[in-house]
Amino acid sequence: MKKKFFKALSKLNKKLLPSFTKKGVDLAKASKLQMALFAYKLWVTKNSLD
Template structure:
């Protein structure tokens, strides 16, 4: 299930690594998105 969510995230959510986002300057919403993508990615790799 997390693999499917990870694919949807990749399509819908912005990629901050491609934009060279500095994590210390990220807004709250950007850190929430980064945290969500990290959580889903780690769970997808565990499956």
């Protein structure tokens, strides 16, 4: 159940949230909001793969 939820959330994030790798954002120079979004997307991805 948990894995299905995170997989669905991951697909939703992919459609709604920006991709920082495609934009070429340097994580060393990223704003706090960009870092928070990156961490959130990383957390969702990690949980969807478990």
